[in-house]
Amino acid sequence: MAISLKVTGMRKVENLFRNLPKNLQKEINKDSRGFLKKVEKSAKLRAPRDTGELARQIRTVKGKGKNSWVLEATSPWAAQQETGKGLPHYMPISIVKQKSRKSKFKKQGTLPPKRGMVVARGYTPFVQPALEHNIAQLSSMLLQGTKRAIAQSK
Numbered sequence: 001m002a003i004s005l006k007v008t009g010m011r012k013v014e015n016l017f018r019n020l021p022k023n024l025q026k027e028i029n030k031d032s033r034g035f036l037k038k039v040e041k042s043a044k045l046r047a048p049r050d051t052g053e054l055a056r057q058i059r060t061v062k063g064k065g066k067n068s069w070v071l072e073a074t075s076p077w078a079a080q081q082e083t084g085k086g087l088p089h090y091m092p093i094s095i096v097k098q099k100s101r102k103s104k105f106k107k108q109g110t111l112p113p114k115r116g117m118v119v120a121r122g123y124t125p126f127v128q129p130a131l132e133h134n135i136a137q138l139s140s141m142l143l144q145g146t147k148r149a150i151a152q153s154k
Helices: 010-046 078-083 127-153
Strands: 058-062 069-073 089-092 117-120
Touching: 010 058, 010 069, 010 127, 069 078
Parallel strands: none
Antiparallel strands: 058 069, 089 117
């Protein structure tokens, strides 16, 4: 009695294992950037609008690694506005629009007044709430990217 075994479709299996890693990395990279773009948009909407400078300087940029993305806020006031650390502090009056009635910048405060300066006392986190709002979508975005990578690798 002889047993024979015939394997078919090995080329498809080989292609899947050969192409899956690069396709998966490409799709995850796309989805990572897409996720950060959503967080960027949400953070811009949540950023304080006293001058609008902070919201304009929030952006998604290519990271140092080959497949990395970074959400950055380059305004000098971004960290203080996000965390409240370093408050109260002085800010040049030239960057604060005088027409902002609900401004958190006051001409007097716990710091002694300085000519041409205002005291910033309040803070409004904008990145952390944006992340919390969008984090639930990340797993489904990565799952869809994985499915696309498998479909492309076949």
